[in-house]
Amino acid sequence: MFNSPLSKDFKYRKLKRNKVEIEPQEILLDTLARKKEEDFGISEKKFEVPLSKKVLSAFYIVFLILILILFAKTFQLQFLNGKKFSALAEGNKFIIYSTQATRGVIYDKEGNQLVFNKPSFDLAYTDAEKLRTCLYQDSDSSLCPEFKVLKEVSIIINRDIEELKKEIEKSELSTVLISKNLDHQALILLEAKINSNELSGFQIRRNFVRDYKEGLSFAHLIGHIGEIGAEELKADPENYSIFDYIGKAGLEKSYEEILRKNSGKLRLEKDALGNVISKEIIQLPESGKSLVLWLDSDLQKKIEEEIGKVLKNVGAQKAAAVAISPKTGGVLALVSLPGFDNNLFQKGVDPQALESLLNDPLEPLFNRAISGSYLTGSTIKPLIASAVLEEKIISPQKKINCQGKITIPNPWDPSSPTIKRDWKSHGWTDMKKAIAESCNVYFYTVGGGYENQEGLGPTRIKKYLEFFGWGEKTGIDLPGEVKGFIPDKEWKKKTWGQGWWDGDTYNLSIGQGYLKITPLEVATGFASIANGGKLLKPQVVKSIVDSEKNTIEEFEPKVIREDFIGLENLQIVREGMREAVTYGSSVILNSLPIKAASKTGTAELGCDSYGNCYYHNWVTVFAPYDDPQIVLTIVIEDVKGMQAAALPAAKGVLEWYFTREANF
Numbered sequence: 001m002f003n004s005p006l007s008k009d010f011k012y013r014k015l016k017r018n019k020v021e022i023e024p025q026e027i028l029l030d031t032l033a034r035k036k037e038e039d040f041g042i043s044e045k046k047f048e049v050p051l052s053k054k055v056l057s058a059f060y061i062v063f064l065i066l067i068l069i070l071f072a073k074t075f076q077l078q079f080l081n082g083k084k085f086s087a088l089a090e091g092n093k094f095i096i097y098s099t100q101a102t103r104g105v106i107y108d109k110e111g112n113q114l115v116f117n118k119p120s121f122d123l124a125y126t127d128a129e130k131l132r133t134c135l136y137q138d139s140d141s142s143l144c145p146e147f148k149v150l151k152e153v154s155i156i157i158n159r160d161i162e163e164l165k166k167e168i169e170k171s172e173l174s175t176v177l178i179s180k181n182l183d184h185q186a187l188i189l190l191e192a193k194i195n196s197n198e199l200s201g202f203q204i205r206r207n208f209v210r211d212y213k214e215g216l217s218f219a220h221l222i223g224h225i226g227e228i229g230a231e232e233l234k235a236d237p238e239n240y241s242i243f244d245y246i247g248k249a250g251l252e253k254s255y256e257e258i259l260r261k262n263s264g265k266l267r268l269e270k271d272a273l274g275n276v277i278s279k280e281i282i283q284l285p286e287s288g289k290s291l292v293l294w295l296d297s298d299l300q301k302k303i304e305e306e307i308g309k310v311l312k313n314v315g316a317q318k319a320a321a322v323a324i325s326p327k328t329g330g331v332l333a334l335v336s337l338p339g340f341d342n343n344l345f346q347k348g349v350d351p352q353a354l355e356s357l358l359n360d361p362l363e364p365l366f367n368r369a370i371s372g373s374y375l376t377g378s379t380i381k382p383l384i385a386s387a388v389l390e391e392k393i394i395s396p397q398k399k400i401n402c403q404g405k406i407t408i409p410n411p412w413d414p415s416s417p418t419i420k421r422d423w424k425s426h427g428w429t430d431m432k433k434a435i436a437e438s439c440n441v442y443f444y445t446v447g448g449g450y451e452n453q454e455g456l457g458p459t460r461i462k463k464y465l466e467f468f469g470w471g472e473k474t475g476i477d478l479p480g481e482v483k484g485f486i487p488d489k490e491w492k493k494k495t496w497g498q499g500w501w502d503g504d505t506y507n508l509s510i511g512q513g514y515l516k517i518t519p520l521e522v523a524t525g526f527a528s529i530a531n532g533g534k535l536l537k538p539q540v541v542k543s544i545v546d547s548e549k550n551t552i553e554e555f556e557p558k559v560i561r562e563d564f565i566g567l568e569n570l571q572i573v574r575e576g577m578r579e580a581v582t583y584g585s586s587v588i589l590n591s592l593p594i595k596a597a598s599k600t601g602t603a604e605l606g607c608d609s610y611g612n613c614y615y616h617n618w619v620t621v622f623a624p625y626d627d628p629q630i631v632l633t634i635v636i637e638d639v640k641g642m643q644a645a646a647l648p649a650a651k652g653v654l655e656w657y658f659t660r661e662a663n664f
Contacts, residue, residue, distance in 0.1 A: 101261035101288070103117060103225075103288045110296075116210070124204075135165070147165070153199060156193075180227065181346060190204060220336045222250045223250015225247050240260075262286040287547050290544070290549075292543045294539065294541075302652075307634065309652070318362065318368065320635050321519065321649075326530040326622060340357055373518055376517050376618060378602065382573045385435055386570060393446055401427070402441035405420060406450055433579070438580075447506065469521055469528075470517050475538075476539070523633035524538055535564075536558065585598075588651055594625075597623070620633045
């Protein structure tokens, strides 16, 4: 046989003669062949080819390279990236949770709480990155296990799955807030499923939302909070989380840094299986500070009530009012009608009502008291009188014959003079009477000049109006304030391409033309007349307190400017306003239980095709006359015809206010 012992011996002797040694692999192959023959009775001839030394060398080199790569990777992981991966490991080991604190609240001047914190529960999704990755890799979202879980949640919270999907895909955060302020039924079902690990990646967080007591009355003043936006969160990640609400309007916005809570931090240590093995508080939660306002909440509601009656009687729909303390600048009341309920901005309260509010053509969200600009009409006259006296344009005792009109010659066409009319003939009138009866002819004359009487002129009128704070922001501690507008020669030339005419000065002298002033500016300006010449910054917040109502900071009255009108000149103006109550345009206030001083204003807006003319109706009152405690300004928009509107509302408010004070 081919593989017999004889043949092997022969081959061995032959190889030996040729001085060739048998390679180890040859012996191995022969042994295997012989074993196969013995076990299976199969005999086969093998061609025995030895492995090349080059192959073995290559094998050794590859093996050596692999060993070197292994050592290099070990060096990289241990030494070069050791700190990085150690930190990542610690991150997996320790998890930081924020613990809830409460936002500061708001009180009126008497300590009545106007804002409360109400418990709420939010649903968050922490596997957003996994879902985005899965959706990116697989166009069929139904194949993603995370998507299947999300779909189940969408049914529970009654949200469209595609809407949720887009929301998560759009977000750049690993944790996405899915729903805020969960209703009771959804909360119970979600908690049960999360606790049984059916909803992987979801967690419920306890939170707080605002409960605004009588929100409809104080909404423009207090404002509201809303969900924190992505940009707001990026701007301050240290103080906010995705679960937080942030001030969006009113005091909630302007005092956000004071009111906001500082959440605590709890560190959990977990083992490799995810079991919690220790807990450590690394930062205690701290509630936000609270605000005490100058606000007289009963006065606020009374103003709203009285204006509401007048609006119904005269057929108007919009109004604003500001009440200020002339001693401190504290805002006692700030009303803008129509109002709105700021509780509607809490997530999920009443979406349809909120939608209706946002689309209301009357713009109830617009704060007319600080953002509405109006023609003032005769409200301007005490300020013009102050400027005239300060500039010594006319003696307060000098009388002008107010016969109901002035006639301005037309140099180009003498047959077509300009006639500026008064609302009635007043006869011979000095300054006090001009203020009391609101005589247009008198203020045309001293404002623009007429015949032999010098006038202030537009430049000096603007200068003194600005002294009284008109045409500039007051600096009130509320967001959204606008500054009024006082026209001048340069503005008219630039805007209309026309020169400034005498008629423009006459219009400005009685609060008509292009002038636009906010109710807050009017009240602030008149407060300086009431208090003897100090223009005070209006201030809503009186003090900042802690949770025990201990005062942390108190705001002192801030004087913007003073001594811009002499006391003797202001006294003449004050007496003219007092005479407006005793016999003049505000005589209905003479029945008040205290002495008051007042100035009304009626700003003509124009007439419609049916001949109906419309006006902004104003009144500003300060009282008591000898020691003013309150300045009240009311404006009612778009009053049809020459109806008394603001004045009766002021009477109702002040009658109640001083009767109430007397009973204390």
